[in-house]
Amino acid sequence: MPVKKQQINTSTSTCCYCGVGCGVLVHKDKSGNVLIEGNKEHPVNKGMLCSKGLNLHYTVNDKSDRLLYPQMRYNKNMPMQRVSWDEALDRTAAVFKTFINKYGPDSVAFYASGQCLTEEYYVINKLMKGFIGSNNIDTNSRLCMSSAVAAYKMALGEDTVPVCYDDIELADCFYVTGANPAWCHPILWRRVEAHKAANPKTKIIVVDPRVTDTCGIADLHLQINPGTDITLNHAIGRALIENGDIDLDFVTRHAEGFEQYSAMVFKRSMADAARHCGVSEADIRLAARYIAEAKGFISMWTMGLNQSSTGVNKNLSLINLNLITGHIGKPGSGPLSLTGQPNAMGGREVGGLANLLPAHRNLDNPLHREEVQKFWGGSVINPKPGLTATEMFEALENGSLKAIWILCTNPLTSLPNVRLAEAALKKAKFVVVQEVSNKPESLAFADVILPAAAWAEKEGTMTNSERRISYLNKIIEPPGEALPDAEIICRFARKMGYKGFDFEDPAAIYAEHARLTTKTNIDISSLTYEILKEKGTVQWPYKKKSAEEGTIRLFTDKRFYTLSKRAIIHPVPDANTSEQPDGDFPFILTTGRIRDQWHTMSKTGKVNKLNQHLPQSFMEIHPDDASTLGINDGDITVITSRRGKVQVKAKISTQIKQGVVFVPMHWGKILGNDLNRVNNLTSDQVDPISKEPDFKFCAVNVVKFKKP
Numbered sequence: 078m079p080v081k082k083q084q085i086n087t088s089t090s091t092c093c094y095c096g097v098g099c100g101v102l103v104h105k106d107k108s109g110n111v112l113i114e115g116n117k118e119h120p121v122n123k124g125m126l127c128s129k130g131l132n133l134h135y136t137v138n139d140k141s142d143r144l145l146y147p148q149m150r151y152n153k154n155m156p157m158q159r160v161s162w163d164e165a166l167d168r169t170a171a172v173f174k175t176f177i178n179k180y181g182p183d184s185v186a187f188y189a190s191g192q193c194l195t196e197e198y199y200v201i202n203k204l205m206k207g208f209i210g211s212n213n214i215d216t217n218s219r220l221c222m223s224s225a226v227a228a229y230k231m232a233l234g235e236d237t238v239p240v241c242y243d244d245i246e247l248a249d250c251f252y253v254t255g256a257n258p259a260w261c262h263p264i265l266w267r268r269v270e271a272h273k274a275a276n277p278k279t280k281i282i283v284v285d286p287r288v289t290d291t292c293g294i295a296d297l298h299l300q301i302n303p304g305t306d307i308t309l310n311h312a313i314g315r316a317l318i319e320n321g322d323i324d325l326d327f328v329t330r331h332a333e334g335f336e337q338y339s340a341m342v343f344k345r346s347m348a349d350a351a352r353h354c355g356v357s358e359a360d361i362r363l364a365a366r367y368i369a370e371a372k373g374f375i376s377m378w379t380m381g382l383n384q385s386s387t388g389v390n391k392n393l394s395l396i397n398l399n400l401i402t403g404h405i406g407k408p409g410s411g412p413l414s415l416t417g418q419p420n421a422m423g424g425r426e427v428g429g430l431a432n433l434l435p436a437h438r439n440l441d442n443p444l445h446r447e448e449v450q451k452f453w454g455g456s457v458i459n460p461k462p463g464l465t466a467t468e469m470f471e472a473l474e475n476g477s478l479k480a481i482w483i484l485c486t487n488p489l490t491s492l493p494n495v496r497l498a499e500a501a502l503k504k505a506k507f508v509v510v511q512e513v514s515n516k517p518e519s520l521a522f523a524d525v526i527l528p529a530a531a532w533a534e535k536e537g538t539m540t541n542s543e544r545r546i547s548y549l550n551k552i553i554e555p556p557g558e559a560l561p562d563a564e565i566i567c568r569f570a571r572k573m574g575y576k577g578f579d580f581e582d583p584a585a586i587y588a589e590h591a592r593l594t595t596k597t598n599i600d601i602s603s604l605t606y607e608i609l610k611e612k613g614t615v616q617w618p619y620k621k622k623s624a625e626e627g628t629i630r631l632f633t634d635k636r637f638y639t640l641s642k643r644a645i646i647h648p649v650p651d652a653n654t655s656e657q658p659d660g661d662f663p664f665i666l667t668t669g670r671i672r673d674q675w676h677t678m679s680k681t682g683k684v685n686k687l688n689q690h691l692p693q694s695f696m697e698i699h700p701d702d703a704s705t706l707g708i709n710d711g712d713i714t715v716i717t718s719r720r721g722k723v724q725v726k727a728k729i730s731t732q733i734k735q736g737v738v739f740v741p742m743h744w745g746k747i748l749g750n751d752l753n754r755v756n757n758l759t760s761d762q763v764d765p766i767s768k769e770p771d772f773k774f775c776a777v778n779v780v781k782f783k784k785p
């Protein structure tokens with residue numbers, strides 16, 4: 078993006094879309110508009126930006142959809158009225174106090190987002206867990222990373238990503254599964270592409286039921302049947318064991334569970350596993366050979382594994398491949414989960430999910446609860462985990478949850494079985510929506526609307542997928558009366574009468590959060606805003622006296638965060654517990670992202686250039702299935718599930734397997750009609766451990782649309 082001559086000010090920041098965390102330069106001109114340029118000095122992207130990052134300035138400069146002042150209504154039949162901040166927050170505090178006094182602290186909840194800055198996450202979490210006395214604070218990261226969080230904890234002892242992006246250039250085998258980074262984490266993938274181009278012997282294995290752009294540089298594409306990931310990973314594990322390609326020293330000295338794992342993976346023959354997965358035995362063995370021959374092996378994954386009713390087991394079955402081959406804690410090796418949102422990792426650091434405490438402390442540990450309670454000086458921390466994302470909406474529906482405060486997320490597009498969530502919000506006694514844009518559907522159900530500052534309008538930090546904390550400058554003023562999210566929450570906490578929310582600025586919030594990490598495994602207690610401003614980014618943990626100060630790679634000493642200090646190899650079962658196709662709903666529906674849109678399109682949907690790539694929602698279907706159903710390319714189709722209906726155009730493609738259809742996740746009511754919204758169809762079944770929904774697998778029927 079060329080920079081106009083009248084630019085007067087350049088600041089650094091970080092792209093607010095995916096968890097790759099690319100550095101940007103933000104040039105502000107005299108009119109207050111900004112232009113974006115990739116930051117060549119930034120260690121993540123070295124100046125590169127993808128289509129979304131390159132067009133970020135459009136979303137900031139266009140203020141036509143912004144909420145400008147607080148609004149409120151005294152009952153559901155009244156229209157919304159403009160009010161002052163004091164009026165809006167006084168009323169909200171009064172309603173929250175009434176519910177808490179009458180029904181207890183679990184009658185209220187906050188539903189936040191992986192797009193919140195760490196400081197924002199911190200104060201919401203502190204307010205809810207430390208003062209209101211409930212753990213009902215969850216975020217849309219529950220829909221995204223919670224299976225990876227649980228699996229890391231089970232395998233490595235803590236939710237921690239051991240590798241860094243610089244390991245990409247040191248690896249010679251990549252196993253990319255349940256992810257399409259060419260579209261969804263593009264700059265990271267460009268680094269893999271460049272590495273492969275410079276080192277053609279580098280092997281790339283892609284596992285995906287669809288042929289995606291990521292397959293473009295794959296040496297091997299394992300186009301498995303949806304839901305068979307664990308069987309495939311186990312079969313590769315079995316082949317590695319059969320060939321003696323495991324790291325015996327590592328599994329005997331630094332890991333536990335290998336014998337049970339070995340027994341589990343030998344339960345299924347290779348031929349049976351291949352049949353079950355829908356790939357050849359030779360290809361499974363080839364994948365095992367590529368891994369066995371690698372000096373550096375990185376497994377890379379995202380929603381294809383996480384968003385599943387067996388998401389944690391899928392994650393564990395993958396991490397097992399790194400563990401049995403000893404590919405962890407050394408250059409070019411390790412499991413690398415790709416974060417969907419820009420600050421899902423930061424949220425995890427402050428314990429911003431219903432079952433976590435700050436700095437990776439455990440809610441079920443009385444010492445940890447006491448430690449945090451003493452630090453905050455608030456009420457006793459409730460040991461009972463709070464409601465997770467989908468549970469909150471179920472609780473609104475059944476009346477046990479009275480009030481919900483939704484911030485920085487658009488649940489009526491993004492939640493599974495979304496009509497249930499819509500019915501729940503309709504029944505809710507009190508709804509607060511804290512938002513940047515006037516578009517999200519949840520605004521229609523709000524009793525109080527609070528205008529929030531957007532990216533570049535506030536200061537704070539975010540952490541990307543490789544534990545890299547970035548400092549984000551405040552570059553422009555928010556429009557109207559919009560305020561930074563952290564300030565809104567702190568003002569509200571003070572209205573509730575709580576002490577400990579009179580922070581002078583985001584730096585003070587960050588400093589308190591950093592102090593709470595002292596002597597934990599993510600210790601950033603000596604990492605200040607000043608250091609972050611000077612360095613731009615730092616990877617946690619930050620050890621002041623070490624040569625590199627930040628930590629690029631974890632577990633180099635092979636001592637893990639488990640009690641035994643050994644990694645745990647989990648012999649997970651390979652059962653698929655998702656809703657299965659049947660005579661009424663014979664197809665498997667899978668969902669995902671497209672290249673130029675992000676989440677529910679509240680930002681990218683504003684950019685004409687981005688809308689041109691794939692302007693409408695669609696259903697990808699195999700030509701043989703289309704022919705059986707009498708569907709031609711471009712025909713309107715009606716897709717139904719046990720929960721709802723969607724009506725979109727058919728896109729006939731050999732890139733999808735027979736019996737499977739794909740619909741993008743982005744469209745909701747914001748830019749389309751209700752019939753574009755794929756979450757009318759998806760299942761609200763969740764993983765029993767992570768409570769992450771099963772967005773990637775449910776049973777649907779497909780017919781050609783006929784005019785009534």
Ligand code: SF4
Nearest residue numbers: 092094095099127130
């Ligand atoms: Fe932004 Fe992700 Fe694209 Fe980087 S790869 S520019 S962080 S959307």
